Amino acid sequence: MSDNEKAVSMAVVRRLPRYYRFLSELLSENVVRISSRELAQRMGVTASQIRQDLNCFGGFGQQGYGYNVAVLLEEISRILYVKDSAPTILIGVGNMGRAVLTHLPFELRGFSIIGAFDKSQSIVGSRVGSHTVAHVDTLHDFCLRNKPLVAVLCIPKEAAVTLSAQLIEDGVRAFWNFSHYDIALNHPGVVVQNVHLGDSLMTLSYLLHHPENSGSAERE
Amino acid sequence: MSDNEKAVSMAVVRRLPRYYRFLSELLSENVVRISSRELAQRMGVTASQIRQDLNCFGGFGQQGYGYNVAVLLEEISRILYVKDSAPTILIGVGNMGRAVLTHLPFELRGFSIIGAFDKSQSIVGSRVGSHTVAHVDTLHDFCLRNKPLVAVLCIPKEAAVTLSAQLIEDGVRAFWNFSHYDIALNHPGVVVQNVHLGDSLMTLSYLLHHPENSGSAERE
Numbered sequence: 001m002s003d004n005e006k007a008v009s010m011a012v013v014r015r016l017p018r019y020y021r022f023l024s025e026l027l028s029e030n031v032v033r034i035s036s037r038e039l040a041q042r043m044g045v046t047a048s049q050i051r052q053d054l055n056c057f058g059g060f061g062q063q064g065y066g067y068n069v070a071v072l073l074e075e076i077s078r079i080l081y082v083k084d085s086a087p088t089i090l091i092g093v094g095n096m097g098r099a100v101l102t103h104l105p106f107e108l109r110g111f112s113i114i115g116a117f118d119k120s121q122s123i124v125g126s127r128v129g130s131h132t133v134a135h136v137d138t139l140h141d142f143c144l145r146n147k148p149l150v151a152v153l154c155i156p157k158e159a160a161v162t163l164s165a166q167l168i169e170d171g172v173r174a175f176w177n178f179s180h181y182d183i184a185l186n187h188p189g190v191v192v193q194n195v196h197l198g199d200s201l202m203t204l205s206y207l208l209h210h211p212e213n214s215g216s217a218e219r220e
Numbered sequence: 221m222s223d224n225e226k227a228v229s230m231a232v233v234r235r236l237p238r239y240y241r242f243l244s245e246l247l248s249e250n251v252v253r254i255s256s257r258e259l260a261q262r263m264g265v266t267a268s269q270i271r272q273d274l275n276c277f278g279g280f281g282q283q284g285y286g287y288n289v290a291v292l293l294e295e296i297s298r299i300l301y302v303k304d305s306a307p308t309i310l311i312g313v314g315n316m317g318r319a320v321l322t323h324l325p326f327e328l329r330g331f332s333i334i335g336a337f338d339k340s341q342s343i344v345g346s347r348v349g350s351h352t353v354a355h356v357d358t359l360h361d362f363c364l365r366n367k368p369l370v371a372v373l374c375i376p377k378e379a380a381v382t383l384s385a386q387l388i389e390d391g392v393r394a395f396w397n398f399s400h401y402d403i404a405l406n407h408p409g410v411v412v413q414n415v416h417l418g419d420s421l422m423t424l425s426y427l428l429h430h431p432e433n434s435g436s437a438e439r440e
Contacts, residue, residue: 013423013426013433016426017418017419017420020422021416043405044402044404044405081429084429086425095318099315100319103315103316103417104418104421105418109418109421110428111421150428176421176424191424195417195420196238197320197415198237201330201331202237203237203413204411204413205300205301205306206233206300207394208306208393208394208411209304211409211411213230
C-alpha cells in the first residue's frame with residue numbers, strides 16, 4: 001500500500017469498480033482523454049464527486065486537460081489488484097455456483113480459480129468451465145497442498161457455518177459469500193464480501209412502491 | 221405510504237432487508253422479544269443504530285421491554301411490501317438467469333414470476349422451475365396481455381439497451397438488472413436495482429490486500 005492510499009475510505013473503494021467499468025468502456029471506444037465533466041455526465045454523478053474520489057489517490061487529472069483514460073484505468077487496476085491471481089476455490093456447484101463460475105471473469109478481477117467442490121454425487125466429477133468438481137471431503141487435503149487464500153461460498157447457511165471455520169483453519173483469508181451466514185461476525189479476522197441477492201430484491205420491492213426514491217438509490 | 225415513512229432515507233431502507241433476515245431467524249427460533257442491545261450484538265451493529273433506524277418508522281420498541289419480534293417483522297414486511305405479488309418477468313435464462321430463477325424465493329419477496337424468456341433455440345421451450353421458457357420475440361405480445369411491472373434482466377449489455385427501452389414502452393416500471401447497462405441513466409423515470417457481481421468481486425480483491433478495512437466494509 002502506497003502512502004497516498006492510506007486515507008481512502010471504503011465508500012470510495014466501493015465506487016472504484018464502477019470507474020473501472022466506465023473507463024474500460026471508454027478505452028474500448030478508443031477515447032484517449034476525458035474531462036471530469038464528461039466522465040461525470042456519462043456516469044450520472046457530479047464532476048466534483050469524481051475529482052474528489054480520484055484525488056484520494058493523488059488525482060490523475062491535469063487542470064484543463066482532463067484524465068488520460070489508459071493511465072487512470074491502469075492506476076485503478078493497480079489499486080484494486082485486478083492483475084493479481086489470488087488462489088481461489090469455489091464451494092457449492094449448484095445453480096448459483098455454476099452461474100458464478102461460468103459467468104464471472106475471475107482472472108480479470110484479481111483471482112484464479114484453482115478448484116471447485118460439492119458434496120452431491122451427481123455433481124462431483126462433472127466439468128464446469130475448465131474445472132472438474134471435486135468432493136468436499138477432499139477439501140482439507142486440497143488446502144494443505146494448494147493453499148487457497150480465497151473461498152467463494154455458494155452453499156446454504158448451515159453448511160457455511162462449519163465449512164468457513166474449517167477453511168479459516170486451513171489458511172483461507174477471504175470469502176466471497178453468497179450464503180446467508182454472517183462469517184465476519186463470527187470470525188472478525190477474515191475478509192468477507194457478502195452477496196445478498198435477496199436483500200437487493202427486497203430493496204427493489206420497496207423502490208417499486210416508492211419510485212420517488214429511485215434516483216438516490218441508483219447512485220450509491 | 222403512511223405519513224411516518226416519509227422521512228426514511230435510502231440508507232435505512234437498504235438496511236431493512238438485513239433486519240428482516242435476522243428477525244425471521246429469531247422468529248424461527250421462537251424468540252418472542254429482543255432488546256435493541258441483544259439484536260445489535262447479534263447483527264454486529266450498535267444498539268443506537270438499531271433504535272435510530274427503527275425510529276424512522278415510529279419505533280416499535282417499548283422502553284425496557286425491547287421489541288416484539290413478530291410485530292417488528294410484520295411491520296418491516298409491510299414497509300418492504302414482501303407480501304405483494306408484483307407481476308415479474310425474467311429475460312435471459314443462461315447460467316445466471318437460471319440460478320436467479322431457481323435460487324431466489326421471489327414470491328416471498330414481493331414478486332410473482334409470470335414468464336421467462338430467452339432467444340436461444342436450445343433454451344426456448346425448456347422448463348426452469350415451474351416456468352416454460354418462451355422466445356423473446358413473443359415478449360411484446362406477452363406484455364400487452366399480462367402487463368408485467370418488473371423485469372429481471374440476465375442478458376448482456378447490448379441486448380439490455382434495446383430490450384429495456386421496449387419493455388418500458390410496454391409498461392415495465394422496475395428492473396432488477398444483472399447486465400452492465402446503466403438503465404437508470406438513460407431512463408430516469410424507472411426504478412432500477414443493479415446487481416454488479418463483478419464490482420463486488422473487485423471490492424473483495426481490494427479488501428484481500430487491505431484487510432484492515434474489512435470490518436467497516438462488512439457492516440455497510
